[in-house]
Amino acid sequence: MSSRVVVIGGDAAGMTVASGVRRRLGDDDEVVVLERGTWTSYSACGIPYWVAGEVESPDDLVARTPDDHRKNGIDVRLDTEVTAIDTAARTVSVRGGDPVSYDRLVIATGAAPVRPDLQGIEGDGIHGVQSLDDGQAVLDELARGPRHVVVVGSGYIGLEMAEACVARGFDTTVLERAPQVMPIIEAELGASVAEAMKGRGIHLRTGTDVTGFALDEAGHVTAVETSDGSYPADTVILGLGVTARSSLADAAGLPLGAKGGIVVDDRQRVEGFDGIWAAGDCVVTRDRLTDELIHIPLGTHANKQGLVAADSIVADLLGEEPRLSFPGVVQTAITKFCSLEISRTGLGEKQARDAGFDPVVVSKETSNWAGYMPGAGTMTVLMVADRRSRRLLGAQIVGAEDAALRIDVASTALAAGMTVDDVVMLDLAYAPPFSSVWSPIQVAARAAVKALAG
Amino acid sequence: MSSRVVVIGGDAAGMTVASGVRRRLGDDDEVVVLERGTWTSYSACGIPYWVAGEVESPDDLVARTPDDHRKNGIDVRLDTEVTAIDTAARTVSVRGGDPVSYDRLVIATGAAPVRPDLQGIEGDGIHGVQSLDDGQAVLDELARGPRHVVVVGSGYIGLEMAEACVARGFDTTVLERAPQVMPIIEAELGASVAEAMKGRGIHLRTGTDVTGFALDEAGHVTAVETSDGSYPADTVILGLGVTARSSLADAAGLPLGAKGGIVVDDRQRVEGFDGIWAAGDCVVTRDRLTDELIHIPLGTHANKQGLVAADSIVADLLGEEPRLSFPGVVQTAITKFCSLEISRTGLGEKQARDAGFDPVVVSKETSNWAGYMPGAGTMTVLMVADRRSRRLLGAQIVGAEDAALRIDVASTALAAGMTVDDVVMLDLAYAPPFSSVWSPIQVAARAAVKALAG
Structure with a gap:
């Protein structure tokens, strides 16, 4: 009996599952990927280097194009937004199209940059950095030659984007709510990073809460308002981390954990929901030291989880024992x-x-x-x-x-x-x-x- | 009751033991180091970079001088060659001096470059590279401006010395008995190294057995004779590995293993010989994968073994349980x-x-x-x-x-x-x-x- 594996999301986790399943299934079996954007298998982590000009083109960040995947027998459907999952009927609804039925479903919907609910946040010129489209939007913005770029948040993305903006010659300010840069490292080390940032000419303000954004009449950002006064800004980059894109999963009643991440077992299966797996930036994963379920959105985990999910799905379909399990992370x-x-x-x-x-x-x-x-x-x-x-x-x-x-x-x-x-x-x-x-x-x-x- | 710990050899292992013991013992206890040369605690691994001119002076390679150690209360005696160990009387004989008695003895006599028993090997201009004096001898030789340098052996030292000689502008040939360079890595990778050597202008001859050395009337080398013909040479560098300097231990009846290395337990104690420890390039150590006792002379092991021996000696003297053991190596x-x-x-x-x-x-x-x-x-x-x-x-x-x-x-x-x-x-x-x-x-x-x- 032929089967259909449907994957929602065409980046690292989704395409790794699709490729892994495709390799092991028969010609009658279908592997369908539903991607709401136009890109597959790209490196979001490379975006700051593209913005900096070190990487020339977004194409360089794409490991495999939709056509590459199609040549491997995967039915990649772009511009295809899933709007609901019916776990009883085993179908997913698609905006402007017919529902797609599945035997096995993989949720790989990724993560979205945090956009705090502050006055003016909807203004033009305020960008998160997660998709290649986000990267292009930032580049278009910078091409207009802003006078003041403000980066909100000094985590990895904040730091990398600040470096990129300074490298391109823009006046760059980094605002951080915590008393130190990079709260993910201890204060002593953060101080060395702060010193390097200042040495490169970045204006750094720690212990500063963003309270809103001033917009001009056209709705474009003109300043970032903070607990510490107003900072002029033509372009704002949000480096406040990401949360799981799990509203579909939530609406379908799937269990969610930290930062909205879907809760899965070590085979990437959603417990209590037969035939559903999830992987990548939309799931929570076990910390190997604390056993806590945490949200660590990184391409390296997405790839491994994709392998594990593919192995589990194939084993489920073929009635074999799965070989792989995801042991969790240590927050490297x-x-x-x-x-x-x-x-x-x-x-x-x-x-x-x-x-x-x-x-x-x-x-x-x-x-x-x-x-x-x-x-x-x-x-x-x-x-x-x-x-x-x-x-x-x-x-x-x-x-x-x-x-x-x-x-x-x-x-x-x-x-x-x-x-x-x-x-x-x-x-x-x-x-x-x-x-x-x-x-x-x-x-x-x-x-x-x-x-x-x- | 006061005690005297005697250490034979003042490089990495010996001085690590001496320092570790010194820190834990009382003022009445003596720690004596007998060193036949004039240096302590130096980096033999740095010699090729000194010869290349990247490191200016042998002093840069000395982590601690004899005086540094003396300031820490260690009785360092230079130019003091031990000629015999009397394990029954607990004394060591010293050339041209009185015997030195010990309560606890540490043998840290290091290793010596292999000098194969070939015709002409005693000639001038044929150098091993192990001590700082060896390094100085090579530098003096190279300062005379040889036309042809031949390096025998393509292990780590052979490779590093060949690079140093080429960097100094000498015509450099490397002879290797095995069919590939660096027999310690697989042939496929060795081929990449060979390509890099040739690209740097080194004449490389693999599968070539050295059969002897031609000397001029003054006894200086003029050529290296091989299974593959004669190679003109004003300077020869031996990169054929090292063997343990364990003749003292051997004469005292201590157990020896591979390449003459003294056999010790995981506390660096010589089994069957109460009150004797050994560490560093003069011992064999357990391979963690095969359990075999092998000879891996490296400063990194010498330092760790020195810590372990010091801990064991202190525990022995103070009647405590030792805390450290040396788990062996994985040949990194x-x-x-x-x-x-x-x-x-x-x-x-x-x-x-x-x-x-x-x-x-x-x-x-x-x-x-x-x-x-x-x-x-x-x-x-x-x-x-x-x-x-x-x-x-x-x-x-x-x-x-x-x-x-x-x-x-x-x-x-x-x-x-x-x-x-x-x-x-x-x-x-x-x-x-x-x-x-x-x-x-x-x-x-x-x-x-x-x-x-x-």
């Missing part, structure tokens, strides 16, 4: 601001305390290469460990060339449940152009061991 | 040749087969950053996995900027005993300037999973 993230590299993984001090751990926090400045090599720079590694179990709980890095990617030693050690003692004894790569004899993560782990003893 | 190594980065960890295919695994080997070319970022390069990741257990057994990388350090994800995963499935699901850092959405190690792990299924 990385970025850079100009030449300053920034990364984190695991829990920060407050997160660790909130989760019931007894955290010890240490930070060490160390050399990125052997200190005697020409051009060697420095980096700061902060580490969080649990006093009771001696387990590594998290690490954060800010520093020079080759600094940030070292976070992956900690990411891997966290997944393995290693203690800081284990980390000290890891056999990590050493040669003078790459490292001191103690690798930076181990320098911090030794400090953690010392702090645990003291 | 890293280097670069010009801009080509090279790293490895774990087992190669043959090593895996010899150890009784059923290896699957895959290799994938991938992008070092997101492929659309300007300046993105490529890298090849080779991965070895066990067919039965699905365990990761090893990984090797050759590639562009930021390629080699990624090996540490595999080093950490090996220590944790992860399967390739586990590696695919790791939460590794992703942002376009650093990585594709699948991190390079995961690209290879996915290929390994596919190969295991096929």
Whole structure:
């Protein structure tokens, strides 16, 4: 008996599921992707580099076009907006078209930038950055030559967009509600990032709440109003994070968690809803350290979850045992601001305390290469460990060339449940152009061991 | 009751033990280091960069001078060669001096470059590279402006010294007995290294056995004789690896293993010899994957073993439980040749087969950053996995900027005993300037999973 797998959403998660299912099913089986926009399989993370001019064209950010997918036998339908899911009838309603029936449904609707409900938020010139269309809108806006760009929020996207705007020569202000930039890293490291931003000529205002937007008669933004006064702005970029696009799922009664993320099991199945899977930026996922369900919208998770969902769907259709499961995340993230590299993984001090751990926090400045090599720079590694179990709980890095990617030693050690003692004894790569004899993560782990003893 | 800890050898392992013990013992206790040379705590790994001119002075390679250590209360005695150990009397004999008695003894005598027993090997101008004195000798030799430098062996030191000699403008030939350069990596990756060497103007001859050295009347080398003919040479650099300096230990009846390395337990104690520890390049260590005792002389292991030995000695003296143990190694190594980065960890295919695994080997070319970022390069990741257990057994990388350090994800995963499935699901850092959405190690792990299924 032939079957039809319907996927809502044609970016990383959706197309990974579609491709994975397509490869394993027979010619009579259909794989249909319903995408409300015009792009598939694109890198939203690349948008700041496109805006900065480092990447020339949005086409560079597209890993596979709709036609590429069609050649692989996937029925990709663009400009097709799903308006409702009927889980009993196993159909989805489509704006301006006939309902589409499914045997298995995948929800991969992604996430949308947070637009706070403030006066003037509907004005022209106020942009979130999530889709390629958003990226184009920002570029069109910047092409008009604004005098003042204000970026609201200093998380990853805020930071990357601020760098892009400064690189293009615009007067750029970053407003952050928290008392520090990048609240996802500890204040001590945030201070280094703030210094780098100021050094690049960015006007940085922390501890500043946005209260509204002033618009001109044509409805275009002219200023950002804050707790700290008014900041003139021709262009505003919202870097306030994203929430799951889960209104369809919500209306269908599916379970939702943090930031509206759909709750799924480790096979990406929606529990209690036979035949429905969800993956990518629209779901919540388990933190491997706390077991909490959190919303971490990142392409790398979307791709893995897509693989897992495809495996599960194929197993379900063919009556096999699924082979894959998604183990959750450890909140690894990385970025850079100009030449300053920034990364984190695991829990920060407050997160660790909130989760019931007894955290010890240490930070060490160390050399990125052997200190005697020409051009060697420095980096700061902060580490969080649990006093009771001696387990590594998290690490954060800010520093020079080759600094940030070292976070992956900690990411891997966290997944393995290693203690800081284990980390000290890891056999990590050493040669003078790459490292001191103690690798930076181990320098911090030794400090953690010392702090645990003291 | 006061005690005396005597350490033979003042480089990484010896001085780490001495410093660690010194910190924990009382003022009446003595810590004596007997060093036959004039340097302490130096980086032998930095010698090629000193020879290349990237590092100015040997002083830059010295982490702590004898006086630094003396200020910390360590009795460092230079130019003091130990000639025998009397384990019954607990004394060591010193050339031209009185015997030194000990309560606890640490052997940290290091390693010596292999000098094959070939005709002419005693000639002038034929240099191993292990101590700072060796480095100075090579520099003095090169200052005389040789016309032809021949490097024998294409391991790490051979490669790094060849790069240094070419950088200084000398005509440089590398001779390698094996059919490929760098036999420690698989042939496929070795071919990329060979190409880079040739591109830099190095004359490379693989499959070539050195049979002897021609000397002039003054006893200086003039040519290297090989299975493949004679190569003119004013300066010869031996890059044939090192063996443990363990003749003292051997004469005292201590157990020796591979390449003469002293056999120790995971506290660095010499079993059956109460009160004797050994650490660093003079010992063998356990491979965490095969349980075999192997000789892996590297500063990073010497430092860790020094910590462990110090902890064990202090515990022994104070009647406490030791806290540290050395878990062994996974054979991680890293280097670069010009801009080509090279790293490895774990087992190669043959090593895996010899150890009784059923290896699957895959290799994938991938992008070092997101492929659309300007300046993105490529890298090849080779991965070895066990067919039965699905365990990761090893990984090797050759590639562009930021390629080699990624090996540490595999080093950490090996220590944790992860399967390739586990590696695919790791939460590794992703942002376009650093990585594709699948991190390079995961690209290879996915290929390994596919190969295991096929």
